[in-house]
Amino acid sequence: MSRKDWKNIFILLGSLSEKHKDVLISLVGLSVFTAVRPFITVVLTGMLVDAVYAGVDSGLLLRYVAVGVTGTFLMQAAEGVLVMFFNRKLEYMQEIQGQPLNRKSMAMDYEYLENVDVHETRQRLERLGGWSLMARVLSVVKKILREGVTVIAAVFVVVPMFIRGSHSLSHGFVGSWLMSVLLLAAVLLLIMVEFRFGNYFNKKMADARKEMSGQEARYKYYLEILSGCERQKDLRTCKQQKLYEREFEDIARGIKKTIDRIAGFTVRDAFTQQSVSAFSGFLVYVFAGLLACAGLISIGGVVTYAASILLFTESVGKLVYQLSWLGGNAGLAKDYIDYMGLPQRKHEGTIPVEKRRDDRFSVEFSHVSFKYPGSEKYVIRDLNLQFEIGEKMAIVGRNGSGKTTFIKLLCRLYDVTEGSIKVNGIDIRKYDYAQYCDLFAVVFQDFQVFDFPLGENVAAGGEVDEERAVDALERAGVGERYHTLPGGLSTCIGKEFEESGVTFSGGEKQKIAIARAIYKNAPFVIMDEPTAALDPESECEVYAGFDKMVGKKTAIYISHRLASCRFCQDILVFDEGKVVQRGRHEELERQEGLYKELWNAQAQYYA
Numbered sequence: 001m002s003r004k005d006w007k008n009i010f011i012l013l014g015s016l017s018e019k020h021k022d023v024l025i026s027l028v029g030l031s032v033f034t035a036v037r038p039f040i041t042v043v044l045t046g047m048l049v050d051a052v053y054a055g056v057d058s059g060l061l062l063r064y065v066a067v068g069v070t071g072t073f074l075m076q077a078a079e080g081v082l083v084m085f086f087n088r089k090l091e092y093m094q095e096i097q098g099q100p101l102n103r104k105s106m107a108m109d110y111e112y113l114e115n116v117d118v119h120e121t122r123q124r125l126e127r128l129g130g131w132s133l134m135a136r137v138l139s140v141v142k143k144i145l146r147e148g149v150t151v152i153a154a155v156f157v158v159v160p161m162f163i164r165g166s167h168s169l170s171h172g173f174v175g176s177w178l179m180s181v182l183l184l185a186a187v188l189l190l191i192m193v194e195f196r197f198g199n200y201f202n203k204k205m206a207d208a209r210k211e212m213s214g215q216e217a218r219y220k221y222y223l224e225i226l227s228g229c230e231r232q233k234d235l236r237t238c239k240q241q242k243l244y245e246r247e248f249e250d251i252a253r254g255i256k257k258t259i260d261r262i263a264g265f266t267v268r269d270a271f272t273q274q275s276v277s278a279f280s281g282f283l284v285y286v287f288a289g290l291l292a293c294a295g296l297i298s299i300g301g302v303v304t305y306a307a308s309i310l311l312f313t314e315s316v317g318k319l320v321y322q323l324s325w326l327g328g329n330a331g332l333a334k335d336y337i338d339y340m341g342l343p344q345r346k347h348e349g350t351i352p353v354e355k356r357r358d359d360r361f362s363v364e365f366s367h368v369s370f371k372y373p374g375s376e377k378y379v380i381r382d383l384n385l386q387f388e389i390g391e392k393m394a395i396v397g398r399n400g401s402g403k404t405t406f407i408k409l410l411c412r413l414y415d416v417t418e419g420s421i422k423v424n425g426i427d428i429r430k431y432d433y434a435q436y437c438d439l440f441a442v443v444f445q446d447f448q449v450f451d452f453p454l455g456e457n458v459a460a461g462g463e464v465d466e467e468r469a470v471d472a473l474e475r476a477g478v479g480e481r482y483h484t485l486p487g488g489l490s491t492c493i494g495k496e497f498e499e500s501g502v503t504f505s506g507g508e509k510q511k512i513a514i515a516r517a518i519y520k521n522a523p524f525v526i527m528d529e530p531t532a533a534l535d536p537e538s539e540c541e542v543y544a545g546f547d548k549m550v551g552k553k554t555a556i557y558i559s560h561r562l563a564s565c566r567f568c569q570d571i572l573v574f575d576e577g578k579v580v581q582r583g584r585h586e587e588l589e590r591q592e593g594l595y596k597e598l599w600n601a602q603a604q605y606y607a
Helices: 003-019 021-054 058-095 099-107 116-127 130-169 178-227 229-237 241-293 299-328 330-340 403-410 433-437 454-459 466-475 506-520 536-544 546-550 585-590 594-603
Strands: 362-370 380-388 392-397 418-423 440-443 524-528 554-558 570-575 578-583
Touching (some): 003 299, 003 330, 021 058, 021 130, 021 299, 099 330, 130 330, 178 241, 229 241, 380 403, 392 403, 392 594, 403 554, 440 506, 578 585
Parallel strands (some): 524 554
16 A cells, blocks of 8 residues: 555544544454453463463462453453444444535535536445445454554564574574574565565455446446336337347346456455465474474463464454555545545635515626636636516527526526626625525426425425415416325325325426425526426416416526517527527517527427
8 A cells, every 4th residue: 555545544534533533442442352352361271281280279270260261251341342332333334324425415516516527436436335435444444453453462472482482592402593583584474475465466356346336337227227117118119128138148247257356366365365374373383393392481382372373373364454455445545535525616705695675686797708617618708798686588599508507607506717797786706605595496407306295395395384385386387286195295206215105297396396496485586498398288387377486586597499488578599608689589589690590490380
């Protein structure tokens, strides 16, 4: 692992310690108790063997046993309490594993959500287990501490053997005192070999798992095709079953091959660990045996040293493996740190939004230009316009002309690249962001209706004003369906969470989204293709009741259907990021320009 990798791991642990210091304390205590407890038995066994061999009285033997049993019991009791606490916390962290990422996602600047690199980082975290990264790292750190303490404890027990052996060997036994040094060097060399192989195998397994995560994402996608009827309509009518089966089988074969590769690396890694551990143990056993034959250590000492050496070699192997795991997953830790560390670029502002009883607000775009982050192409170019609250404005134009971007800028999902947007003469970047967002009720083309109770969807929260919610549903044109629902506002949309839930059509969901905008009762109502999922009759119903829906509020309406713009007092025609025409429908229909061109292209389809 590089220095940066270790830094990322420590950042993760530092983030954890800010909220869960008790977890780290319990982790350290648990690691120490788990590692030291076996040595009580090891040392006690050696002492008992020597005592029996020396013929000491039974009273002393009983005292040895009493001390050992009491010490072991107390450590096991403390360990049990810490295990229960640590596992409960770990389980809790795994249950809420996505919470920090989700909070970051909801709080970050909107531009990050549309950034491809940020999106791919989030996808990697989800596919490769980043949801539970903190819990996994914590579990591995616990094992590293435990094995590290075991190694240290074993060294304290075994080192006297080397010191005594080197002293005796220096007086001529088996040649030279260099034997002990050579033995130690051989063991360290074997450990280094195991570490290198462990790193290699863990990196290969991490790469394979990364590859498999992409395969599993495709596998899940194909499974979702079969889970619902909507996608199967195309599958059946276009006779794509054979294509689907071939793709599905290819992915399944690819996953099997990857699993086989991971299994192969796992076996080879385990074989390396066992071989190194066995050979290291063999060398030290030989050395201990020579010392015992020379009468330099007791029979009980051989038992103590042998058991300690076994614990030492096993712990070194496990320690190497856990360190290798951290190294192999360092990239995931980096993704987590990078994602959680994305800075807030948007200026939040501090000025409160003016509270007006008449909801009168003036909006001015002054020399506004905008290009998306990372792009050199301007989507909006030197835009200048003004409008007042109470007007009903339609925005039309070809695809990619800047219509939706205009709305994103007005709602401050993005800040302008050049120029300024002012509300009541004040740059909107100076307003308190949360208060400014309260000015807008928006229905985007890609609106979302969640599998929550109907009332919570309309109110966009858990507290629902029943009278307002029903009124909003009535005004949005979904009142008739509402009165047929058995649970009223508590009826769950869809059956994802409730078997008693009700399935709504796409058009009904769009009306529910419109009802949510009405319920918010904001001064600005913005609708981006609000009738795209409605049939002509429902669309006509929405248009006819539009005045009733928005009342005296400012309504900004984006549509590709120019017939729907006729009720608007003001129509903006966008082309290549600029407003090229502005006026009422009757005026623009008579003018030569883009509006007339678009109108004539669609008029042939009107009844």
